[in-house]
Structure formats: C-alpha cells, structure tokens
Amino acid sequence: MTTHYEVDGKMIKGGEQVEVRSKAEILATLDKSGTLDGMPFMPQMFDYCGQRFTVYKNAYKTCDTVSGKYIGLHLDDTVHLPIRCDGKAFDGCQAACLLFWRTAWLKPATPSGDASAAPVPFPSRSCTEADVSAGTSREVDGRKLYRCQATCLLEFTRPMAWWDVRQYADAYRSGNWSIAQILRGLTFLGYTYGTRAHRRKIGAPARWLYNKARFLWGGVPFPRRPDLFPQKKTATSNAVLDLKPGEFVRVKSFEDILATLGKDGSHRGLMFDAELVPYCGKVFRVMTRVERFVDEACGEMRSLKTPAVILDGVVCQSKYSGQRMFCPREIYSWWREAWLERVEPMALAQHDDVQRKSAA
Template sequence: MKACAGDWVEVLSKEDILRTLDKNGRLDELPFMPQMFKYCGQRFRVYRRAYKTCDTVSGHYAGRRLQDGYHLNLRCDGQAYGGCQAGCLLFWKGAWLKPVDGPAQVQYVPKRVHSPSAEAASPPRCTESDVLGATKRHGAGGDAKYSCQATELLNYTKPLSWWDARQYVDSYRSGNRTLPEIARGFLYLFYYYGTLAFSDRWGHPARWLYNRIQAITGGIPFPRLRGTIPVGQPTPRRDLGLRPGDLVRVKSYEEILATLDVKLSNRGLSFDAELVPFCGKVFRVSTCVERFVDEKTGKLRRMNTPAVILEGVSCKALYSGQRMFCPRSIHLWWREIWLERASVEARPKVTLSSIQAGASATAEHVHPT
C-alpha cells in the first residue's frame, strides 16, 4: 500500500492481521500491540507516513529509516504495559491497512477460504494470545520487562544519515510537510551553522541578531540557549497540584531557563529546543505522567515527581539537526515549575522581546542533536 498524509485507510480484520504476524506478533520485527486490535475494521485518515523516525533507545537521538510505515494519530493506551502513560504514537504497517475512498463505515466481511484442505495447509502463525504474551517477560529477579514498538525500535528500523537527501524529498512527497515548513527548517540550520550561532566564542552576535529579527517578525526566539544553574547545584521545584483538564500557561522562555542547569535539565528532566515554540501559550493538561516504560530497559519506571503532558503539544522536529521533520510526534513532557495556572480568558504572553539578553554569557547555546 502507498498512501500519503490525509488519505483514508481501513484497518484490516483481526484475522487478516494475524495472518501477517510471526509467532511473536511481529511483521518485519515491528510488534503489533494488543490495543491495536480494537481499531480493526475502522477507518482513519493517515496522519503521517512513517518513512523515518527517531532513535529514542540508544541515546543518540539520530534518524532511523522504516519501510512501509504509517501513523494514524492513534496512541498507545498503556494497558498492556503496566499502565505506561507515555502515550506513544502507534506505528502501522501498510500490510495491516487498505486504502478506501472516505470515512463511511461498511460492514467488514472477512475473506474466507472455502477449501478445508487449503485452510488446514495455512493455519495462522499467530494468535491474539501470542500478541498479548509477547508484551512482557520476567527476568531472573522476577522483574517484568515489557516489549513494545518503542523498546524494539532499533530492530525494525535502520540507520538514516542526516545528509541522505531522500528523506527530505519524502517529507514533501508523503504530504507530511509543506514546502514552506521544509524551507524554514533548512533556513534555521543554515543560519545556525553558517553564522557560527552554535559557537560559544563567536556565536553571540548571531544569536542576538536572530532574536532581534524574530522579535520584529513575531517568530520563535533562538531555541538553543543554556540554563543558568551550575551543574551540581539543585534546580528549583514547584508543585501546582495539576490534574487532567486544568488550564495552564507555559512560562516564558526566559523564566524557564532560570530553572535549568547548564545542561538544560531540571531534576533529571531535559528541556529540549522543541519545547520553545510553546512558551507563553495556553493549553489544557492531558496527562500527569507517574509511570512509563523505559525504552532502553523495558522496565516500568515511576516518576519521583510527575511530569505533565499538554493537549495538542508534541515534538515537531523543527530544530533537531539529525532528526529534522521526524513524523513521530512524541509527547513533550513538562515540569510544573515551567507552567502556571491560567484562566479561560488567558491569552499567550509575548515573550520574544524579553529574551534579547538570552544569548549572553548567562545563557549560552546548546548544539542541536
């Protein structure tokens, strides 16, 4: 199947999907996860073609290539994974989907082989129980280790160099990105490297000019500045007691930098450049993350202090050199000290003019990854 963003597709029946899976519930090493069965027979628009993704397992955060992959804007509910609250975007293989003309639902009638001998000769290699059983195993110490699309990412993808131009062509041809979006992304990278904005020693004028231009045009401030707290010193904490549905405003970039150490961390949670475009804006709380599956180990981890996921806020991959235009749309996590309660009448703050001094020695740049 070859579909683009915005095209309508229908998820095949459970029986048809099981026929594509091996005994471990995988196709080309991509796990089909138990919660995906509930979408069988339903129709959705393609959210993004997943021709590439980003490596969140090894810690390199580089690009990875994926064959025949799609995102339908459906996320993992975590029920089969110890109640994980990360809400990862699900990957779908083209073999699990079929193109359709529109959203009209039709009664799905699975194809049946009328020859008993043919059915006996090709029994399903995988059952629904196999899919569920493949989600978890117990180690020698009895600790559960989970296996999902996030933990197995390196097994069903291949390395993708940032200079491979085909991925940027695919970004446009797939409908994932528009030409203006791609142009703005490359303009940022050319400016970042071409003007030495990345340099501690020589980059101050370029960062200052970037912020001046963005303040005039209403754009996003230079997104790779350092925090102000020396490594080893404690970073501040603030508890707002947030709950899903609460309305919050993201603080200004300048205010958030004051809560970060020079490695852009607040009590272990990093503040990435992809969070900067949301500063000063108002959102509702979607989830307060207390537990998640560690993609590196497969173990369920609990947060000492819950992180916050905001409705409609995910990574756009606009400022990340090695994973530009990644379609994975990972939820961005926020500390409560980066937020403040807001009223229904709240409006976003204008923050660009307040960070003119952000490129000074008290807030140095960070190299993109």
C-alpha cells in the same frame, strides 16, 4: 522485505482513507513473536480492526529514542493513524505514544464507501492473539521487561544520515510538510550548524543576531541557549502545583524557564528541549499527570520522582531537532510544574476575550 509502502508508485499520504484489516488478516501477517519485519503488533491495536481512519501522517521517518544517539531513522511501509497507545497492555504506561501501522495491516477505502477487497498480503504465519499478548513482556533475572513498538524501534528501522537528501524529498512527497516548512527547517539547520550557533561560546554572536532578526518573521527566540545555562550547579525551583487533568496553565516565558535549569539544561533530570520553546507564554489544558512509563532504552517500568504533566495537544514538532528534523512521531512533551503557572477561570476568560478581539 515485502514492500507495501507505495501503491501504484505513489507514497501513502496523510488524508487518505483506510480501513484496518480484520483480526484474522492481521494475524496472518505476523510471525510467532507477533511482529512483521521486526515491528510488533500490539494487543490494543486489535480493537480497531474493521474501523476506518484518515491517515494522519506517513511514517517514512522517526527519531531514535532508544540508543541515545541524536539521529533520525528510516522506516518502510508504515503510517501513523490518529491513534495513541493507551498503555493497558503495559501496566498503565502513560507515555501515550503515537502507534505505527504497517500498510499490510490496512486496506484502502474506496470513494463509494466500500473497502477494497485487497487480498491478505502474506500466507498465514501461525500467529495467534495469545502470541501477541505474550509478546508484550518477559522476565529477565527477576525483572519484568516490556516489549512494545517503542522499545523495539531499532529492530524495524535503519539509521538515516543527515546528508541523505531522500529524507527531505520524502518530507514533501509524504504530504507531512509543505515546501515552505521544509525550506524554513533547512534554513534553520544551515544557520545553526554553519555559524556554530548551538555552541556555548563561539555561537554567542550567531544567537544574538538570530534573536535580533527573528522579529522580522515573528519567530521564537533561538531555542538552544547553552550560554544561559548555569556554569555551576545551582538550586532550581521545586514548585509543586499539584495540577489535575482539566486545569489550565500558562507556560512560563523562555527566560523564566531557563532560570530553573541546571548546567546541563535540565530540571531534576528532565531536559528542557528546544522543541518546547514555541509553547512558551501560551495557555493549555492539562491532559494527564505522568507518573509511570516504560523506559524505551531497557524496557523497564519507571516512576517519576518529581511531578510532570502532559498538556493537551503539546507535542514535539521536530522543528529544531537537527538530524531528527521532520520526524512525524509527535511525542508528547513532558512539563515540570516549575515551568508552568496555574490560570484561574477568570483570567482564562479574559485571555480568551483578548484573543478574540485581536483576531477580529
């Protein structure tokens, strides 16, 4: 692999200014299938050619959402810009994934305002824009299977062992995380796995102690509570709010949401993940309803049987995710309406007034 991950020995960090290369330059980096080292360049990404962006985060690490294994994955030569997939090339997929950008598709912007005239890093590989578009799907046994960065994730990453200390060094070197955030994350991991707090029975004392001590630093309740999941299948709330984009909702309390979950920690098949716990009790705007999405594991389009919504700015923060901790991918969280309650305009105004007074 030709590396463009570091420039003059320095990792590209969030906050740096870059310009997306021209269409011709990018096509010259791609093979006939529209990929560079296994990573697809997706059709909608051409819309950003010639535009300048601030690097959002360095994508040295990501999470495995394909194989079902609870592990982190390592990437080379990749960053995230503040750009998400619009789904237009994938028949309206609504997952809105944060896109991956190879550094070969970018060039630095100089302080003077002129983009660096760095040469195209690869000889032409004879890829065309039509090849890129054709690579987004294929027919297999009468089924349409989609191909995007999310479905091809395992083709341009490699597994990362939890004990590989380089990932924790890179968490800091990348500029994605501060020393304090990294230490808090490692402390949580050490406590969780050292005391077996994530285990249903033997971890109960450790969870109790965590919840007593958390008030000292204002933390959230221990986010993994298998002890509170019903032992037998129970009826769960089927609340349907018919939420629309632009409406405001309050996320219910952790305890109220736990009451809606089955013995596997899900509500009608959708898991309530530990990364959702920090949002409990807070107010957010509904960004969109999720009705269809590409299944990353198989490439097929799926439709949700039970309503789910995405809340504006509510993403996985990878604070409690074990081997996937410090992942910068920021996947949007999906919320069942049973976990939310509508906030009327008057109540929202009162909430904002209380917030302003408490901050004064």
